[in-house]
Amino acid sequence: MLSRVYSAAVNGIDGYPVTVEVDYRPGLPSFSMVGLPDAGVRESKDRVISAIKNSGYHFPAQRITVNLAPGHIKKEGPSFDLAMAIGILGAADVIAQDNFGDCAFLGELGLNGDLRPVRGVLPCTMGLKKKQVKKLVLPWKNAKEAAIVEGVDVYPVHSLEDAVKFLIGENHDSPFIIDRKTVFQQSRAYTVDFSDVKGQLFAKRAVEVAAAGGHNILLLGPPGSGKTLLARRLPTILPDMEFEEALETTKIHSVAGYLRDSDSLMATRPFRSPHHQVSDVALIGGGSNPRPGEVSLAHRGVLFLDEFSEFGRNVLEGLRQPLEDRFVTVARIANSVKYPADFLLVAAANPCPCGYLGSEMRPCVCPASHIQKYRAKISGPLLDRIDLHIEVPSLMIDEITEEGMGGESSSQIRLRVTAARERQRRRLQPTGLFTNSQMNVRQIKSFCALDPGGKALIKQAIKKLGLSARAYDRILRVSRTIADLAGEEAITSAHLSEAIGYRVLDRRPAEGDLAPA
Amino acid sequence: MDLNEIQASIFINALPAVGPARFHSLLQVFKSAKETVAAGPDAWRELPSFGETTVNQIRLEWDTARRCAEEDLELIQKENVRVLLWSSDNYPRLLRELSDAPPIIYVRGSEPMFDPPAVALVGSRKCSYYGEKVARRLSADLAEAGISTVSGFARGIDSHVHDETLVHGGRTWAVLGSGLSVLYPSENKRLAERIEASGALISEFPMKTTPFPANFPRRNRIIAGLSQGTVVIEGQIKSGALITARLAADAGREVYAVPGPITSALSAGPHYLLHMGAKMVTNVDDILEEIPGLADVSHQGSGGAPGENNPGLTEEENRLLLFLGDVPVNKDVLALKIKKDPRDLAAVLLEMELRGLVRLLPGGAIVRK
Secondary structure, three states: OEEEEEEEEEEEEEEEEEEEEEEEOOOEEEEEOOOOOOOHHHHHHHHHHHHHHHOOOOOOEEEEEEEEOOOOOOEEEOOOHHHHHHHHHHOOOOHHHHOOOEEEOOOOEEEOOOOOOOHHHHHHHHHHHOOOOEEEEEEEHHHHHHHOOOOEEEEOOEEEHHHHHHHHOOOOOOOOOOHHHHHHHOEEEEEEEHHHHHOOOHHHHHHHHHHHHHOOOOEEOOOOOOOHHHHHHHHOOOOOOOHHHHHHHHHHHHHOOOOOOOOOOOOOOOOEOOOOOOHHHHEEEOOOOOEOHHHHHOOEEEEEEOOOOOOOHHHHOOOHHHHHOOOOEEEEEOOOOEEOOOOOEEEEEEEOOOOOOOOOOOOOOOHHHHHHHHHHHHOOOOOOOEEEEEEEEOOOOOOOOOOOOOOOOOOHHHHHHHHHHHHHHHHHHHHHHOOOHOOOOOHHHOOOOOOOHHHHHHHHEEEEEEOOOOOOHHHHHHHHHHHHHHHOOOEOOHHHHHHOOOOOHHHOEEEEEEEOO | OOOHHHHHHHHHHHHOOOHHHHHHHHHHOOOOHHHHHHHHHHHHHOOOOHHHHHHHHHHHHHHHHHHHHHHHHHHHHHHHHHEEOOOEEEHHHHHOOOOOOOOEEEEEEEOOOOOOOOOEEEOOOOOOHHHHHHHHHHHHHHHHHEEEEEOOOOOOOOHHHHHHHHHHOOOOEEEEOOOOOOOHHHHHHHHHHHHHHHEEEEEEOOOOOOOOOHHHHHHHHHHHHHHHHEEOOOOOOOOOHHHHHHHHHHHOOOEOOOOOOOOOHHHHHHEEEEEEEEEEEHHHHHHHHHOOOOOOOOOOOOHHHHHHHHOOOOHHHHHHHHOOOOOOOHHHHHHHHHOOOOOHHHHHHHHHOOOOOOEEEOEEEEOOO
C-alpha cells in the first residue's frame, strides 16, 4: 500500500515542495527513511509512531518505508512530522487518499499528538503555491505567517487528531484568513521615534543624510553620548517598506527562526546589533546546514556594529563582500545558497581608547600615541566602505536649554528621506542603481558635477584639512545626497561644505591636538 | 680605578645611594670626584651623612655603577653628549646657585650658553586649548624678545612651549626626567632634534635611566634652577607644575602664574599661586618687567582680548566669533544659541575653518583660532 503527501522545505530563503511517500509491505516490522534525511529528520520516526498511537490510531506492525522527494537535497528539521503521520495513516487506510490529495502538511509532532510550530513557514507556503497546492494544514502558531500568501488556503490545527478529523470531514473548518492590507499597515509602526533624541542636532542631521543616500556611517563618541540611541532610530526614518520588501524580510527571519508568533509580517525595517564577539559565520551566514547571518537579518534595514574597534579583523573583512554585492553566497559542495544582505551599516566607536577624548564629562587620559594607534585600528578595515564619519559629543545636560531639544519626529524626517530617495532613483534609473551610495567613480563624475567655486572649495579643504585622497569621491557622493535632500539638482558650495564636515577621520590631526611631531 | 674627574663624577652619579646632597658633601671633604673614588667607600663612612647601612648599600652598588659609568662613557661619545660638572666653569651659572644643584649634568645640543636670561614655562600634560594658546603666545613673545625658554619636554604645555619657541627662532632648553638615551614621550623624537639644533636637552640622570615617576620632581628643580623665573600656565593643585613653582620660590626666583577660567580644574594651580603672591601674567611684559636688565627692553606683546568687530568678516561671522572664545563651545550648543539650522551652520563653520578663523577640536567643539 502506498500513499503520497505534500510537505515543504527551505533551501536558502526559498521554499520548495517535498513529496512524502509512504509504503507498507508485509514483513518484519521496521521503519526506514530515505531521501537524504539528516539526523534531525530521522528522529521524526519515534515522534510519529508515538503520536499516532497516542492519538488513538492503529500503527501497523509492518515494514514501512518513507521517501522524501526530491531525493538529492538534504532535508533537515522536524517539519515533516505531520506529513509523515498523515502519509502512514493514509497508507493504512485510516484516511482515504482522496481526502488529502491537494493538501500539504507542515508541523512538528509531540509524543501525544500535539502539533508544534516550525520555522520557515512563509517561504514554504510560497513554494507550495508555485506547485499549485491549494490547501495547507499546519500548527496554529504558524497560521498568521502562512496566511499572508494569497492563493493557498490555510487550515490551522492543534493536533494530529484535529488534522485527521479535518481531512475526513468531521470538522467543517473554514480557512484561516487575515486581511493582508490591515496586517501590513498595522505592523508598520515603530516603537521608537527620532523625537526621543535630545539635542545632537548635527549628529541627527548626519544620520538623516546617511538614510537618504543609503550611506554607511561611523559614529564616534564617548560612552553615553547617544550613539546607540541614534542608530536604533535610523530604521524609522528610512522609506516605508513595500509589501514585497516586507515579504522578503519576513522570509529571512522566518528561515532563521526569529519570527515572533504574533507577527505574520515584518513590515518595519530590521535593526540588528550583533555583539562584538560575534563569529564570522554568525555575522555573514553559513554553517553545515546554512542559515542566514546577521547581515541577512539586517536586509533592508540597519546593521549596527557597536564597539566597532573590538570586532575581530576577519569578521569585519567578511563584511566586504555583502557590502559590495548586497547578498551573501554560502557555497557547499552539494549545493550553494544565496542570502540577500542589502543593509545600511552603522558603526560606533569611542573616539580614543579611554573613550573621553573631547568629552566635557571627564578628561581623556590617553597619550597621543595611543590615540593615533587606535584611530589607525578603526581606519583599517572597511573605512573605505563608510561614507560618513561624525562625532557624537556628550553634552552636559545643563548646557542644553529646553528649547530645540526634542525636534522632529521620525515621520517628518522620513518624508524628506523618501523624497530624496525618489530623486536618486529617477536620476540613477539608467544605471540600475537606487541610491547615491552605490555610485562608482565614473558615475560620480557624471552625476556630481561641481561648479568652479565648488572645485576650489574642495581643493582648499583637502589642502588645509589634510583630507586624504580617498575622501574626495566620498565627499562628492555625500554632497549629491545633501543636494537631493534639499531638492536641488546642482551641488552648491554649501552642500559640499556640509559633506566635508562628515569626514572627521580623514582630517590630519591639527597641530596641537597631538603633540608636535 | 684610574679615572679622570669626569669619569669619576659619572661613576659617583651612577650610585643610586648617592644623591646630590651626599655628592656635594663628598666633594667638600675630598675636594674632587677623582679623590673621592680613590678614597673608596670605607673612607666615606666618616662623613655625617653616610651611615653604616649606606656604605654597605654603596658597596653592593659599586660594580653595577661601574658598568653603568662605562656604558655612559660610550654613549656620550656616540650620541655627542657633553658632561658639565658643578665644579667646572661651563656649568650654568644660575643652576649652580641651587643648594642641591646637580653635581653633574648631561647636555646634548648646541654649545651650551646659559648666560642669556631664560624663563621656565611649565604646565599640565593634559592642557586645555586655552592653556595651549597661552603657552604658545608667551613662548612666541619671549622668543621675539630674545629670552630662552625652559621646560620639561613632556606632553601638553611643555611640548607647546618648546615647539613655539623654535617656530619663532628662539632658543629652548628641555630638561628630561630620564636619561638622554631614553626619549620620553617617544612621539617627541622629532621635537628633540629640533631643540638640539639651537638649544639643548639636559638631564642629570645616567644615559639609560628610564622615566621613573620619582625622577620628575628632581628634574623640576633643574627647570626652576636654570631660569630667572617660572611661569605656571595650567595645572591642578597637586601637579608637577606647582612643584616647579615651589622650587623656584625656594631658590629665590620669580614665580608667575597665568589666570584661567575659574571653572576649569586646570586653573586651580595658577590661581592658588596668585593667592600666594605669585605675579600675574596677562602678557609677556609682565614677565619681562621682573627680569633684571630687561626692564628697558621695550616689547609689544601680542594682544590680549580679541577686538569687537573685524571689518573683513561678514556680520554673521562676527556674530559667531562673538560667541566663541578660547573655551571650546560645542557645535550643538552654538547652533541652539544662535538659533541656526545645523546644516547651514556646518557650512559656515567649515568655511571659517578653512580661512583659519576657527578651529574644530576633537569631540565637535569649536574655538577661535
